[in-house]
Amino acid sequence: MPLAETEKKLKKLNAIAVKVNGDLKDLSSLKDLGADVGIEPVTPDSEEGRAIYRHSASHVMAHAVKELFPDAKLAIGPATEEGFYYDFDLEKPLSPEDMIRIEAKMKEIIRGGHPFRRTVMKRDDAAALFRKAAEDYKVELLNEIPDNAVSLYEESGFVDLCRGPHVPSTGMIGAFKLLSVAGAYWRGNEKNKMLQRIYGTAFSREKDLKEYLDFLEEVKKRDHRKLGKDLDLFSIQDDAGPGLIFWHPKGGVIRREIEDWLRDELTARGYDLVFTPHAMRLHLWETSGHTNFYRENMFGAMEVENDKYQLKPMNCPGHILIYKSRARSYRELPMRLAELGTVYRYERSGVMHGLLRVRGFTQDDAHIFCMPDQLEAEVQACVEFAHLVLKTFGFDQYQVELSARDPGNPEHYAGTVDEWSLAEGALMNTLKRMEIPFKYMPGEAVFYGPKIDVKLVDAIGRPWQLTTVQFDFNLPRRFGLEYVGSDGHLHTPVMVHRALFGSIERFFGVLIEHYTGAFPVWLAPVQAVVLPISDKHAPYAREVQEELRRANVRVQLDDRNEKLNARIRDAQLQKVPFMLVVGDREAQNRTVSVRRRDTGDAGTRPLAEFIDWTRQLIDTRAAKW
Numbered sequence: 219m220p221l222a223e224t225e226k227k228l229k230k231l232n233a234i235a236v237k238v239n240g241d242l243k244d245l246s247s248l249k250d251l252g253a254d255v256g257i258e259p260v261t262p263d264s265e266e267g268r269a270i271y272r273h274s275a276s277h278v279m280a281h282a283v284k285e286l287f288p289d290a291k292l293a294i295g296p297a298t299e300e301g302f303y304y305d306f307d308l309e310k311p312l313s314p315e316d317m318i319r320i321e322a323k324m325k326e327i328i329r330g331g332h333p334f335r336r337t338v339m340k341r342d343d344a345a346a347l348f349r350k351a352a353e354d355y356k357v358e359l360l361n362e363i364p365d366n367a368v369s370l371y372e373e374s375g376f377v378d379l380c381r382g383p384h385v386p387s388t389g390m391i392g393a394f395k396l397l398s399v400a401g402a403y404w405r406g407n408e409k410n411k412m413l414q415r416i417y418g419t420a421f422s423r424e425k426d427l428k429e430y431l432d433f434l435e436e437v438k439k440r441d442h443r444k445l446g447k448d449l450d451l452f453s454i455q456d457d458a459g460p461g462l463i464f465w466h467p468k469g470g471v472i473r474r475e476i477e478d479w480l481r482d483e484l485t486a487r488g489y490d491l492v493f494t495p496h497a498m499r500l501h502l503w504e505t506s507g508h509t510n511f512y513r514e515n516m517f518g519a520m521e522v523e524n525d526k527y528q529l530k531p532m533n534c535p536g537h538i539l540i541y542k543s544r545a546r547s548y549r550e551l552p553m554r555l556a557e558l559g560t561v562y563r564y565e566r567s568g569v570m571h572g573l574l575r576v577r578g579f580t581q582d583d584a585h586i587f588c589m590p591d592q593l594e595a596e597v598q599a600c601v602e603f604a605h606l607v608l609k610t611f612g613f614d615q616y617q618v619e620l621s622a623r624d625p626g627n628p629e630h631y632a633g634t635v636d637e638w639s640l641a642e643g644a645l646m647n648t649l650k651r652m653e654i655p656f657k658y659m660p661g662e663a664v665f666y667g668p669k670i671d672v673k674l675v676d677a678i679g680r681p682w683q684l685t686t687v688q689f690d691f692n693l694p695r696r697f698g699l700e701y702v703g704s705d706g707h708l709h710t711p712v713m714v715h716r717a718l719f720g721s722i723e724r725f726f727g728v729l730i731e732h733y734t735g736a737f738p739v740w741l742a743p744v745q746a747v748v749l750p751i752s753d754k755h756a757p758y759a760r761e762v763q764e765e766l767r768r769a770n771v772r773v774q775l776d777d778r779n780e781k782l783n784a785r786i787r788d789a790q791l792q793k794v795p796f797m798l799v800v801g802d803r804e805a806q807n808r809t810v811s812v813r814r815r816d817t818g819d820a821g822t823r824p825l826a827e828f829i830d831w832t833r834q835l836i837d838t839r840a841a842k843w
C-alpha cells in the first residue's frame with residue numbers, strides 16, 4: 219500500500235501513533251519510511267493507545283508545573299493502568315489551589331495544540347543539557363542509560379527525556395483530571411528524598427472521564443476503612459501496631475456468622491477441624507523451607523529457653539505434623555484438615571491498607587492429603603465450595619485463572635514432570651468438565667505446584683483475589699509424608715493447600731465495600747430497631763424487642779428522648795435493615811409499622827408475621843430481599 223493511502227487510513231481511524239513491525243512509534247515517524255512496511259494503527263481506545271495518551275498528558279502536566287514552579291525538578295512521569303503520574307522535587311507541598319492552577323495551565327497548553335517533536339542526541343550531550351537546567355534526576359537517569367544516543371521530546375519549549383511515543387500534538391489530549399498528590403520516594407527507596415507525586419487521569423472522551431470519576435466517587439463511598447469506623451465494625455490501634463485488627467462487637471457478629479456458616483459447611487463436606495499453635499520451633503520452618511524462600515515475609519524469631527520459636531506465617535507445617543503424628547493408611551485418605559488459622563506475616567508499614575493488607579490475619583485454611591486418583595474429585599469439590607461462598611455472600615461474577623509451569627524450564631520446579639502433568643491435568647479437566655471459563659497462565663505457577671485462583675467481582679466491577687487451590691510437591695517430600703497403599707507399600711500422598719475466603723479480615727473488607735456496609739439481614743450486626751413513637755409506647759416496644767430476641771433476631775430498642783425522625787435517621791445511617799415504629803394503633807393490634815432501610819415504608823404487619831419473615835431471611839441467608 220502506498221504511504222499516502224496508509225496515512226489516509228490512519229486519519230480515518232483517529233490513530234494517535236503507529237506500530238511499525240511491532241514497535242510503537244510516533245505518527246510523525248511515518249515520513250521517514252519510504253513505504254508501508256507493516257504499519258498498524260494505534261487508536262486511543264486500545265490499551266497501548268491509552269497509555270500513550272496518558273503519558274503525553276503527564277508531559278503536559280510536567281510542563282505546567284515547570285511554568286508555575288520554575289525551581290521544580292523533574293523525576294519520572296509514566297502512564298499507569300488508571301491514568302498517569304509525575305514525580306516532582308518541589309520546595310513546598312502542593313496545595314489544592316496549586317492543583318487547580320496546574321490544571322488551568324495544562325488546559326492552556328492543550329488548547330495551544332503544540333506538536334510533540336522528537337530529537338535524538340548523544341547521551342552525553344543530553345546529560346549536559348539537563349545538568350545546565352539543574353535537572354539532577356534526569357542526569358542521574360541518563361548516566362545509567364547504556365545507549366550512546368537518547369531521544370528527547372519537546373512541545374512549545376518544554377523538553378523531557380523520553381523514549382516516546384506521544385500523541386502528535388497537545389491538542390489531542392481532551393478529557394483529563396488531576397486526582398491527588400502523595401509523597402513518593404525517588405526510585406521507591408526510603409533512603410532517598412521524598413518527592414511529590416501528582417496523580418491524574420485522561421480519556422479520549424469526556425463521557426469516559428465522567429464515568430471514571432463517578433466510579434472513583436463510588437469507591438470512596440464504599441471505603442471499608444471509613445465505613446468500618448462509621449458503623450463501629452473494627453479498628454486498628456496505634457498502641458498495638460500497624461496491620462493488626464481489632465474486631466469490635468458489631469464486626470464480631472459478622473465474623474461469627476461467616477465462621478459459623480463455614481464450620482457447618484466444612485463439617486458437611488467431610489473436613490476435620492483442627493487447631494494448631496501460633497508459635498512453633500524455628501527448626502520446623504527450616505524443615506519446611508520457609509526460612510529460605512519465605513523469610514522476608516516472616517516476623518523475627520523469638521528466644522525461649524535457649525531455643526528459637528517462630529510466629530507462624532502459614533498453617534501448613536502444623537497440619538503436616540498432625541498428619542505425621544501416626545502411620546496413615548490409604549483408607550484414611552482423602553484427609554481434609556481445616557483450621558481458621560491466624561497467621562502473622564511481615565509487611566512494610568508503608569503498604570498496610572485497612573483490612574486488605576495486614577500483618578495478622580485468619581485464613582480459612584485447609585490441607586487435603588490424598589492419593590493421585592482422588593485428585594480430580596477433590597479439586598472439583600474445592601471449586602464447588604468456592605462457588606457456594608460466592609453465592610452465599612452475594613457475588614454473581616467471578617474470574618478463574620490457572621497458573622501452570624513454564625514447560626521450557628522444568629528444572630525450576632519441585633516435583634517430577636509426571637506429577638506436574640497429573641496435577642495440571644486435574645485442574646484443567648475439572649474446570650473444563652464444570653464448564654468454567656478460565657485464563658490459562660503458563661509460567662505463572664510457583665515452584666512447588668500449579669494452582670487455581672478465583673477472583674470474585676464486586677458490585678462495582680472490581681476483581682478481588684480470594685480463593686486459591688494450590689498443589690504442593692515440595693512439603694510432602696521435605697517432611698517425608700507417607701501412607702500405606704492398598705498394595706501394602708509406602709507411598710507419598712499428594713498435598714493440596716486451599717483457602718476459600720483467603721483471609722477473613724480481607725474478605726470482611728471486600729464484603730463491607732461490596733455492600734457499602736448495608737449487609738443482608740442475616741449478616742447485619744443489628745437486624746431491627748424498635749422505635750416507640752413516644753414514652754407511653756415504651757412498654758409495648760419492650761415487648762416487641764423481647765419477642766424478637768426470643769426468636770433470635772438481633773434487635774435494639776431506641777427509646778431515647780429524641781424526635782422519631784432523628785431516631786429513624788440514625789438507624790438508617792447505621793444501615794439497620796428494619797426499623798419498627800410502634801404507637802397506639804400498633805400496641806392495640808399487636809402489630810409493627812415496618813420501615814426498610816432501602817425502600818422505606820413497608821406497611822403495618824402483625825408482629826408474628828414480621829418475625830416469621832425475618833427468620834426466613836436469616837435462615838435462608840438471603841442475599842437480597
Ligand SMILES: [Zn+2]
Binds near residue numbers: 274371381383384
Ligand atoms: Zn514521554
Ligand SMILES: [Zn+2]
Binds near residue numbers: 532533534585715716
Ligand atoms: Zn498451606
